[in-house]
């Protein structure tokens with residue numbers, strides 16, 4: 001029997017996982033500077049929570065849900081995105097109460113599940129880093145969050161990204177636009193793709209999102225949503241543009257961008273990878289926007305909100321495309337070489353004492369020859385190697401070598417046990433190039 005992982009999933013193995021840890025740690029540190037707190041919600045939700053929030057006619061709900069009936073006949077779905085579950089949690093746990101900060105800034109780093117056709121940058125279990133902010137309509141918040149996302153890319157060393165924005169306006173603007181769009185598309189219905197014909201009556205804005213050639217020509221001359229924004233919506237959008245300019249963040253406007261989820265209004269944005277070496281179709285690395293009505297729709301008090309989700313797999317593809325080497329922190333402080341069975345016990349005590357002093361330490365467990373143990377030490381990038389044979393043991397001493405310089409000394413065991421800090425500092429002073 002040949003066991004395999006399910007299609008569209010990945011094992012994240014040592015060697016690769018360090019990149020993930022670095023990306024996640026960078027996010028945690030940066031988001032803390034912006035005063036975000038972490039939230040974790042279940043990996044599965046009642047189907048209704050997602051269907052209601054994301055929208056029945058969206059691709060996510062109509063085609064990509066990983067849903068099933070559990071043994072109690074409950075309709076369950078694995079979480080396809082972060083916003084709906086967090087809004088559910090926000091309402092259920094009354095996170096709008098007076099004891100919580102306003103606005104309330106939350107971030108998550110979690111796996112998501114979508115039943116999609118697996119390909120580069122498109123998986124069935126993928127991972128997102130995302131944020132949600134509850135409780136302010138201020139366009140300065142929209143800009144702060146987009147700036148934070150751009151900061152994040154900059155901190156990772158990614159240079160070629162482009163911020164694209166649009167506005168979907170408020171309910172009134174959207175209704176007016178929807179009508180104008182239907183009026184424009186209806187006479188052209190015959191020329192639309194099969195999917196777009198269906199969308200035309202279910203969810204006409206999504207026609208703008210179509211990747212089909214025949215639709216794109218039609219979309220190019222469609223009325224623009226920006227021409228249908230009412231005064232409130234236009235003011236919000238103009239403020240966003242002004243604030244982005246004040247922070248000197250370059251952006252483009254794409255009036256056909258609508259985003260694949262139903263809950264957005266006003267500002268929406270995407271950050272696309274634009275690396276010269278990146279030709280994949282899956283270039284949207286980060287996507288988000290404002291959703292001022294969702295909290296109320298899920299039973300909470302009217303609460304404006306803004307958020308984004310960022311695909312970690314796509315982020316890593318972007319890092320590769322830009323040839324960015326993430327720093328690895330896998331240096332070992334000390335390796336203990338044990339020369340015979342008789343020194344096994346002392347080696348055990350030594351590595352434990354070194355770890356107890358706050359340093360990393362490793363040793364041989366397989367009774368290998370000294371040469372093989374030194375090889376392991378080198379492979380682990382050990383800074384010091386402590387060698388213990390029967391003679392040293394009898395004299396209660398150990399040989400300590402600083403590996404980059406080759407400098408060696410014999411140190412009483414007592415000193416290692418009592419004062420490893422000093423031994424380490426003294427030896428590291430010989431380190432080459434320091």
Ligand code: ATP
Pocket residue numbers: 081114116121122123124126127128259260282284285286287288309310311312313314
């Ligand atoms: P796309 O247009 O590529 O299908 P989407 O609109 O479905 O993207 P969102 O739901 O907004 O994407 O998710 C935000 C981010 O999550 C995307 O920009 C992408 O980085 C990532 N993402 C979405 N679906 C997948 C997937 N199946 N595999 C890997 N990453 C994904």
Ligand code: MG
Pocket residue numbers: 059260
């Ligand atoms: Mg998608």
